Amino acid sequence: MDRIRIVGGRPLEGIIPISGAKNAALPLMIASLLTEEPLILENVPRLADVKQLERILENHGVDIAVHGRRSGTDAMDGQRMTFHASEIVDTTAPYELVSKMRASFWVVGPLLARMGEAKVSLPGGCAIGTRPVDLLIMALERLGATIEIDGGYVIARAKNGLKGGEIEFPKVTVGGTHTALMAASLASGETVIENAAREPEVVDVADCLIKMGAKITGHGTSRIVVQGVSRLNGARHAVLPDRIETGTYAMAVAMTGGDVLLEGARPELLQSALETLGQAGAEITVSNAGIRVVRNGAGIRPVEVTTAPFPGFPTDLQAQLMGLMTRAKGTSRITETIFENRFMHVQELARLGARIALDGQNATIEGVEKLKGAPVMATDLRASVSLVIAALAAEGETMVNRVYHLDRGFERLEDKLGRCGATVERISG
Ligand code: EPU
Numbered sequence: 001m002d003r004i005r006i007v008g009g010r011p012l013e014g015i016i017p018i019s020g021a022k023n024a025a026l027p028l029m030i031a032s033l034l035t036e037e038p039l040i041l042e043n044v045p046r047l048a049d050v051k052q053l054e055r056i057l058e059n060h061g062v063d064i065a066v067h068g069r070r071s072g073t074d075a076m077d078g079q080r081m082t083f084h085a086s087e088i089v090d091t092t093a094p095y096e097l098v099s100k101m102r103a104s105f106w107v108v109g110p111l112l113a114r115m116g117e118a119k120v121s122l123p124g125g126c127a128i129g130t131r132p133v134d135l136l137i138m139a140l141e142r143l144g145a146t147i148e149i150d151g152g153y154v155i156a157r158a159k160n161g162l163k164g165g166e167i168e169f170p171k172v173t174v175g176g177t178h179t180a181l182m183a184a185s186l187a188s189g190e191t192v193i194e195n196a197a198r199e200p201e202v203v204d205v206a207d208c209l210i211k212m213g214a215k216i217t218g219h220g221t222s223r224i225v226v227q228g229v230s231r232l233n234g235a236r237h238a239v240l241p242d243r244i245e246t247g248t249y250a251m252a253v254a255m256t257g258g259d260v261l262l263e264g265a266r267p268e269l270l271q272s273a274l275e276t277l278g279q280a281g282a283e284i285t286v287s288n289a290g291i292r293v294v295r296n297g298a299g300i301r302p303v304e305v306t307t308a309p310f311p312g313f314p315t316d317l318q319a320q321l322m323g324l325m326t327r328a329k330g331t332s333r334i335t336e337t338i339f340e341n342r343f344m345h346v347q348e349l350a351r352l353g354a355r356i357a358l359d360g361q362n363a364t365i366e367g368v369e370k371l372k373g374a375p376v377m378a379t380d381l382r383a384s385v386s387l388v389i390a391a392l393a394a395e396g397e398t399m400v401n402r403v404y405h406l407d408r409g410f411e412r413l414e415d416k417l418g419r420c421g422a423t424v425e426r427i428s429g
Contacts, residue, residue, distance in 0.1 A: 002403040004414060007423040008373060008394040011258030014420035016249050018264045018290065019045040019411045020078045020239030023316075024201040026103045027178045028208055028239060029053050032062060032083030033110035034186060035212055037234030043078035044239055048407045049101055056097045056104045060111070061089035076412070078239065088115050095121040095152060101408075102175075105133060105154075109179040112145055112156045113186035119155045131339070135173050139180040142167045143187050164189030164228050172197050172309040177224070178205055184226035185214040193224040199310040200269045204240045211235035243269035245410065246291065247317040248385050250274070251324045252417070253293040254282040254300065255393045260420055265291040272313045273321075279303050280324065302330035302367060307337050319345045319386035326354035327393055328367035335362050345383035348376045352390050352398065373398040378405040385410060392422055399427075 020043035029050070032039040044050060054064050067080040091111050098104045098121040111118035122133065137147050137154065142165040145158045164187045167180050177197040182205075184191035196202070198220055206219035212235045215227035246265040253260045254277055267274060267286045274284050274291070281301045283294040302325060307315040315338035325332035326349055336342050343363060346356045351374045355366040373396035378384030384405045391398035400406070403426070406413055414424045 001401070002429070003427045004388070004400040004403050004406070005425050005427055006373070006388065006391040006398045006400065007396065008371070008392050008398065010421050010423060011256045012253050012260050012392075012417070012420040012422060013258045015261045015263050016416045016420060017074070017076045018241045018246050018262055021045075021201055021204070021242035021244070022047055022049055022409050023174070023244070024204040025050055025239045026053055027106060027201065027205045028237065029057060029083055030106050030110060031182060031205060031208060031212070032057065033060060033085050033088065033107060034114055034182060035232040035234055036086045038082050038084040039212070039234055040080065040082050040236040042080045042236070042238040044081050045078055045242065045411045047409060047411055048404065049103070049409065052101050053104055056093060056107065057083065057085075059090060059093070059097065060107065061085060061087050091115050091118050093118075093120040098123055102131060105136070106175055106178055108136065108154060108156055109140065109183040112140060112158055113162055113183045116159050116161065117157050119153050122149070122152050122154060133175075135169055135171070135176040136179045139167045139169075139176055140183060143183050143191065162187035162228075164191040164226070166192050166194070168194040169196065171195070174199050174202060177202050181206060181209065181216065181224065181226065184228060185209050185216070185232060186230070187228040189228055191226040191228065193226070194222070196222050196224045197309060198222060200240060200243060208235060208237040211237055241266055241269065244314065244316045244382070246270055247273040247314070248320050248389070248410070249416070250277055250282065250284070250291065250293045251317070251320045252389050252392055254280055254295050255324050255327065255389050256422070257295045258420070259292070259294045261290055261292045263290045267291055270314070272311055273317050276303055276305055276313060276321065280328070300324060300328040300367070302328040302332040304333045306335040309338070315339060315342060316382050318342060319382045320389055322346070322356070322363060322365060323349060323386035323389035325365040326352070326356070326368060326371060326390055328365070330367055332365040332367070333362065334365065337361060344379040345386045348379070348383070348387055349390055351376050352387075352394050354390065370395060372396060375399045375401065378402040381405050381409040385413070388413065392417070
C-alpha cells in the first residue's frame, strides 16, 4: 500500500492547476445511462473513484473511451472521455462494485427511468456516518416507482415508466437531488423538487442534462422544475472545476505561507470558504486565470465555522480547515452539521501535536506554536488531506499511511504540491 512522506516547513510558491470536480464527474458519468447516444465529458479528473465508476458502468453495458492527449495540452489537463450506453445489458449493480463507492448507488435513477427496473446494492455505512438512502428511495416512489428491499438490494420497478410528481426533501441531499433530476428527466409530465440541493455540482449535472435534451428550470435554487421528455440525446460537456480541491490547496497555502495561483479555480463556487480564509489571514485575489492565495509574515487567525449545505461552508472542507486551525493564534470552533461522524481526523491530527477537544458536533481547536511530524493514518478522503495540510507545516517528517483514500479524490497531489516547493513524495508498496 502506498504511503506519502512529507517534510514540513517550506512555503508553497507557484501554480497549482485545479482538476475537474470529482463530485460532478461521477454523476455526469452516471447520466450517460440515460441515453443510447454517446456522452462526451471533458476535464474528467484522473481519480480512483472515476476508475471504480467506470467498472460499474461497463457492467451495465456502457462503452468507455479515454481520448489521448492533443498538441498544446499538458499532462495535468483533464481527460476527455466518451460514455456510450447504446444498450443496457444488465440493470443490476452488484454489492462487490457498489460497496466500494457510495455514489455508485445513484445509477438507480437512470436505470429505472430508462429500463423500468433497477436492482442496486445498498451502499452500506462508511467512515463519516451512516449515510442512508431513504430520501433517494422516497424520491423514486414519488415518481411512481415501487421499491422493495431484498437481500441487501434495492429493487426498483416502474413497468409503465415513471410519472412526474412532487418531491419535497425534508433535508438537503445532494445525491437525492441528482437522483430525482435524472429520473424526472425521463418521466412523463412535470416534477417539482422542493428543498433541492443548490450545490454547484447539481447545477453542472442539470446543465449537462439540458444539453442532452432535458427540460429543467430552477437548478441552483431550492425549487427545481423538470418537464419529462421521452428520450435524451448525446452531448458534450466539460466538468466544472473542483471547489473542494481549490479550497484544500488554498488552505495549504494559508498554512505554510507563500504565494500560489490556483489555476482555473472559480471563486463563486466557494465564496464562503474564501471568506473564512480571509478571516484567517490569507489574502485572496481573483483574476481570469484563477484564484491567487498569499500569506506573508502574519500568523493564522482563529475562526468560528459551521458547515452547511451550499452556499454555506462545505462539510468537505471541514477537516482541512481544522488542519489549518491547529496552528492558529488562539481558539477556533468548528461545528459539523451534515455528517454525524466526520471527526475521524481529530485523533490523527493530535499525533502531530494538535490540541482539539470534541463535544458532539463541536470541535474546539487550541492553536499550537509548533506541530511535529509523525506517522499518521488516512481514514477517509477529506480527513487524509487535512493530515497533509498539517504535515506541510510540521517540523520534520510525517508519513501518511493508507494513501488510497487520497487517490480517490485528489489527482496527483504529490506532483501539484511538489511543483510548488513542498517536500512530498509517494513511497510505493
Ligand atoms: N441523507 C439521508 N438520507 C438520504 C440521503 C442523505 O438522511 O437518503 C443525509 C446524509 O446522511 C447526510 C445529509 O443527508 O447527513 C446530506 O447527505 P447528501 O445526500 O447530501 O450526501 P451525498 O450525496 O451522499 C455528496 C458528496 C459528499 C458530500 C455531501 C454533502 C458526492 C459523490 N458526494 O454526498 O462528498 O460530503 O454530498 O455535500 O457528491 C466527499 O467528496 O468526500 C464527500 C463525502
